[in-house]
Amino acid sequence: xxxxxxxxxxxxxxxxxxxxxxxxxxxxxxxxxxxxxxxxxxxxxxxxxxxxxxxxxxxxxxxxxxxxxxxxxxxxxxxxxxxxxxxxxxxxxxxxxxxxxxxxxxxxxxxxxxxxxxxxxxxxxxxxxxxxxxxxxxxxxxxxxxxxxxxxxxxxxxxxxxxxxxxxxxxxxxxxxxxxxxxxxxxxxxxxxxxxxxxxxxxxxxxxxxxxxxxxxxxxxxxxxxxxxxxxxxxxxxxxxxxxxxxxxxxxxxxxxxxxxxxxxxxxxxxxxxxxxxxxxxxxxxxxxxxxxxxxxxxxxxxxxxxxxxxxxxxxxxxxxxxxxxxxxxxxxxxxxxxxxxxxxxxxxxxxxxxxxxxxxxxxxxxxxxxxxxxxxxxxxxxxxxxxxxxxxxxxxxxxxxxxxxxxxxxxxxxxxxxxxxxxxxxxxxxxxxxxxxxxxxxxxxxxxxxxxxxxxxxxxxxxxxxxxxxxxxxxxxxxxxxxxxxxx
Numbered sequence: 001x002x003x004x005x006x007x008x009x010x011x012x013x014x015x016x017x018x019x020x021x022x023x024x025x026x027x028x029x030x031x032x033x034x035x036x037x038x039x040x041x042x043x044x045x046x047x048x049x050x051x052x053x054x055x056x057x058x059x060x061x062x063x064x065x066x067x068x069x070x071x072x073x074x075x076x077x078x079x080x081x082x083x084x085x086x087x088x089x090x091x092x093x094x095x096x097x098x099x100x101x102x103x104x105x106x107x108x109x110x111x112x113x114x115x116x117x118x119x120x121x122x123x124x125x126x127x128x129x130x131x132x133x134x135x136x137x138x139x140x141x142x143x144x145x146x147x148x149x150x151x152x153x154x155x156x157x158x159x160x161x162x163x164x165x166x167x168x169x170x171x172x173x174x175x176x177x178x179x180x181x182x183x184x185x186x187x188x189x190x191x192x193x194x195x196x197x198x199x200x201x202x203x204x205x206x207x208x209x210x211x212x213x214x215x216x217x218x219x220x221x222x223x224x225x226x227x228x229x230x231x232x233x234x235x236x237x238x239x240x241x242x243x244x245x246x247x248x249x250x251x252x253x254x255x256x257x258x259x260x261x262x263x264x265x266x267x268x269x270x271x272x273x274x275x276x277x278x279x280x281x282x283x284x285x286x287x288x289x290x291x292x293x294x295x296x297x298x299x300x301x302x303x304x305x306x307x308x309x310x311x312x313x314x315x316x317x318x319x320x321x322x323x324x325x326x327x328x329x330x331x332x333x334x335x336x337x338x339x340x341x342x343x344x345x346x347x348x349x350x351x352x353x354x355x356x357x358x359x360x361x362x363x364x365x366x367x368x369x370x371x372x373x374x375x376x377x378x379x380x381x382x383x384x385x386x387x388x389x390x391x392x393x394x395x396x397x398x399x400x401x402x403x404x405x406x407x408x409x410x411x412x413x414x415x416x417x418x419x420x421x422x423x424x425x426x427x428x429x430x431x432x433x434x435x436x437x438x439x440x441x442x443x444x445x446x447x448x449x450x451x452x453x454x455x456x457x458x459x460x461x462x463x464x465x466x467x468x469x470x471x472x473x474x475x476x477x478x479x480x481x482x483x484x485x486x487x488x489x
Contacts, residue, residue, distance in 0.1 A: 006072050008064035013076050014083060015057025021084055022051035024136060028091070032129035039095045039127045046090040053087070071486060074477050081141075081469055085109045088137055097126055102458045109465040111137030113472035114354065116224025116324035116441030117464070119454040123229045128210060131227050135214040141472070142221025142354040143191045143255075147184045190258045191354075195220045198247045205239040219247045222354045224324030224441040231449075232314075233327045241310060241327060245317050252278065252321035252349030271389050274350050274361045281360070285316045285344050292337050320344035322356040324441025326449040338444055342431065345440045346408075356439030356471055358408055361388070362401045369398055407475055411437060415467060422460045432456070436464045437471040 025047035032040035089108040092098040098107060103119045110117045111134055123131070195216045202212035211227050218225045228234035232244060253275060260268040269275065290312040294305070311328050318325045319341050330337060348357015365388060372384040385392045412433045419429035431443030432453075442449040453461065470478045480486050 005075065006065055006067055006069075008061040009066070009068055010061070010072055010076055010079065011057045012061025012064045014079050015054045015059075015061060017080055018050050018054030018057060018083065018087070021087055022047045022054060024140060025050060025091075025133070028129050028133040028136065031132045032127065035128045037127040037129050039091065039097075039129055042091045042094045043129065043133070045094065046087065049090065050087045053083075074481055074486075077473060078469070078478050078481060081109075081112055081472065084112050084140075085465075088112065088133075091130060091133055095127075095130070097130055100458075102461050103454070106453065106461040106465050107134070108137060109468055110441075111223070111225065112141040113439050113468040114138050114141045114221045114223040114322070114356070115436060115439040115468045115472075116218070117436060117443075117447075117468070118225070118441075118452045119461070120452065121229075121454055123227065131214060132210075135217040135223075135225055135227070138221040138223030138225055139195070139217035142217075142223060142251075143187060147187055186259055187255050190255055191220060194247070194250060194258075198243065201243050202240060205243055206237055207235065207240055215244065216247075219244055219323065219325070220251050220354065222248065222251045222321045222323040222349070222356070222439075224318070226325065231327070232325045238306075238310060241314055244325060245310075245314055248317050248321045248323045248325070249278075249282070251323070252317075252353050252355045254350040254352035255354075256352055273389055274364060277360050277364050278350055281344070281347065282313075282316060282320060285320065285340055286313045288340055289316055289333075289337050292340075293333050315341060316344060319440055319442075320347065320355075320357075321349045321353075322438050322440045324435075326442060329448065329450045331444065331448045331450075342434055342444075345434050345438050348438055356437075358405060358438075362405060364388070365393060365398060365401045366405055369402070404475060407479075408437070411467075411470070411475070415463070418463060419460055422457045422463070424456055424460055428456070432460070432464060433467065436467040439468060439471050 025043055029040055029043045029047065032043055085105060085108045088111070089098075089101070089104040092107060093101055093104040098104040098119070106117070106119055109115075116138070120126070126134070198216040198219060199209075199212045202215060203209055207215070214225075214227050215232075217223070224231075226232065226234075232241060235241070254272070257269050257272060257275065260266075286309070290308055293312065294308050314325070314327050315330055317323075322345065330341060346358060347363050348359050349355035351359045351361045365386060368386050368388075372386060375384050376382065386398060387393065412430070415433040415437070416426075416430045419432055420426060424432065425445060427445040428443065428447050431445065432447055435441060435443040435447075446455060447453050453464070456464075
């Protein structure tokens, strides 16, 4: 027997969120009006479509039961990312800025999932309003469409716990308020404040207002879209690069820690093992990349140690936080650097941040579990519970963590084979899978930091778009929909 879902509730929530997409599109209309761009009509049309569909869906679900379970949560969250992407691609496609429907979908899904993989060969040729919309898709997807909506749409009147748990990143969720809607509002407030602060600092450092707003959107979202084809490499200012490094790192930290900091709960921050692990991995990786690219036999190279340090730190923080900004072509470095960068892409940053990847806390718990297994072999009768932040971690959480990591790696292997069959090279296939499932952006080879995904087959673009969605929604949320047990009572 097939399970009955609360279909009306699904329609109502998706409809309500589509109304918000319509409002976000109107902000692009304002930008187009300021710059007197002809593309304004396409934003009006797209906004009208989003609002019309939103009202229709909301009307269909107007008498919905307030009951929502994990199944409904998975369907709603997955549907939102898909519907938002199909609506969001219209300004690109209708205006002819991206004539291929496949390319337009890839670019939009890359935006909403904060991946940052692009098919554009001449970014500067896009109208400012379209550049703004491109950056805004990442900002919306960064903290999560669901979290933003929970904060702004209390009119649903339904339990939002299942939605939040379906979209939230990582195995641990620090509660900053007993009410989910209040938690979302506080996270959104922190997100907005940090975005504004970064914008102001970038302007002070010499970046123009338009570029500063766009890059603040995509930095805090750990997205990586830029208004320049050369990405952050367009600006040679060390100040601008250090500001972006700082905020990329900030965006990779669990957002609940900022709330604890505001409330003066410093011990919560000091006790956080994931944050310490984040610092350690960042410093070690930066050191390894630095010594790999420095030429000890070249005195002139030694005189530019600050540049080497900055480039190493920028690339490590950018790829580890899955932002994907670039200042230099790291394909020019030694292959050992590529390996280090692929590893940090896989690991990702903190749970509860806007970053992708496996998440530091999962890697940390897996390492601890492996370490204690060695101790159990030597002392079979002893009990060695895995602890995190001073608390014993339940066995079921460890099981989920190990299952997630195993599934993550299996998906990368399967995806690499699929991409290779589609005609992509081995380096492009494996790095393409890692960069898209971790929502990073640039890969290696012909999809590296100074190139893009324009040349890969259309099948690969649709496949990697789906991979981006799987990675953004923490794998299980999407894949569980394709299991028979999901649809059975």
